[in-house]
Amino acid sequence: MTSDAMRSTVKRSLKHLAIRAGLEMVAASGADRLLTASAGRGVIFTLHHVRPERGFAFEPNGHLSITPEFLDEALLAARDAGLHPVHLEQLPELLGDPAEKRRLFCVTLDDGYRDNERYAAPVFRKHRVPYTIFVTPGFVERTRTVWWETAEALLRAAASFRFDFGKGMETVRSGSSMEKWIAFEKLAAFVEQNSEDDAVTAIERAALDCNVDGRQIVDDEIMTADELRRLSANDDLAALGAHTLTHPNLARVGDTRLRHELQQSAIEVAGYCGRVPKAFAYPYGGRYAVGPREIAAARENGYTVAVTTQPGVLDATLLDAPTALPRVSLNGRYQRKRYVRALVSGLPFKLM
Ligand SMILES: [Zn+2]
Structure with a gap:
């Protein structure tokens, strides 16, 4: 993967x-x-x-x-x-x-x-x-939240997060710079390959679990x-x-x-x-x-x-x-x- x-x-x-x-x-x-x-x-x-x-x-x-x-x-x-x-x-x-x-x-x-x-x-x-x-x-x-902004903020803040890419909930590591880049590519691919509405909501939820509020980001930006x-x-x-x-x-x-x-x-x-x-x-x-x-x-x-x-x-x-x-x-x-x-x-x- x-x-x-x-x-x-x-x-x-x-x-x-x-x-x-x-x-x-x-x-x-x-x-x-x-x-x-x-x-x-x-x-x-x-x-x-x-x-x-x-x-x-x-x-x-x-x-x-x-x-x-x-x-x-x-x-x-x-x-x-x-x-x-x-x-x-x-x-x-x-x-x-x-x-x-x-x-x-x-x-x-x-x-x-x-x-x-x-x-x-x-x-x-x-x-x-x-x-x-x-x-x-x-x-x-x-x-509607801006998924690429939410994903960036999530990955900047969190050393790991929980996400279901389609095979059940998994822990995604995002501590190092390389891990953050790889996780961003994975989230982007997930948006491209799945129902976009559902994918945006899933990223929003994963971020909220790490206290990153996608709605707040839209409000700010x-x-x-x-x-x-x-x-x-x-x-x-x-x-x-x-x-x-x-x-x-x-x-x-x-x-x-x-x-x-x-x-x-x-x-x-x-x-x-x-x-x-x-x-x-x-x-x-x-x-x-x-x-x-x-x-x-x-x-x-x-x-x-x-x-x-x-x-x-x-x-x-x-x-x-x-x-x-x-x-x-x-x-x-x-x-x-x-x-x-x-x-x-x-x-x-x-x-x-
Ligand atoms: Zn645009």
Whole structure:
């Protein structure tokens, strides 16, 4: 059992090294300074948390967290590269306009973290960059916990915990750093391979047994309906998009649930910002979570633009599938201005 988790932990580390090496190579070559065909029409950035470094030794979600200083540098890098900031909802129309010659960029933030308002909004204001926050009403209403945050907090706090991976209750060791990483991979695999609703509840329960309260974490980390209303009303750069009701892997839910997640989240988000969102982000966003059925469903349920987490820059052919747009992650593990320059050049995606 642990050998599988160990293998994926090692694989993940090797992938980080390879990505870093690729970014360094593009940045060092200077090739990213030449505007090439690979740069396309622009780029959509993905962010999650924006906050100061927390300095934890164990931070399996560290890739989902960048500092306000890096955001500032990244926005400068995008401008330096000649990119012009626009609202995501305007993107399909602008890309389809033959008179629009500028290269464009959009900024998106997934999950609705409170630090977006506190740390990111001032940086967006400074640069006059519009942004879209993708909100999950289950988190906003505190009816759903954020399992990856709960798991991280549990593993940071506990030297062992009790969990049923399907073969009865067992004690999982999580004292050493390696044990924590392996346990995180196992919990993530458990969510991916079982009923996600049940898995989220099981992680919540295991954490509570160790005095780690997943509901409290949501309360601490995610904006409330009132905060979203205030942000929407007071910040003309802020827009809200939908990110489903409960943040499931949509590729693993039935047709009825898929439709409900798409439709009802738009209605709830409209309740926060006063308008029905036309932009949607697929939870997780990888190929394992977004397929032809989900892409068609997003379109059929009223979204004019939807984003994955599959890496890539924008080009005109993407207009054929505006509900399957790639994004470029501003990754907490690669917080260097030269990496952003390399990413917006589009070259790293040609090398993949
Ligand atoms: Zn998300």
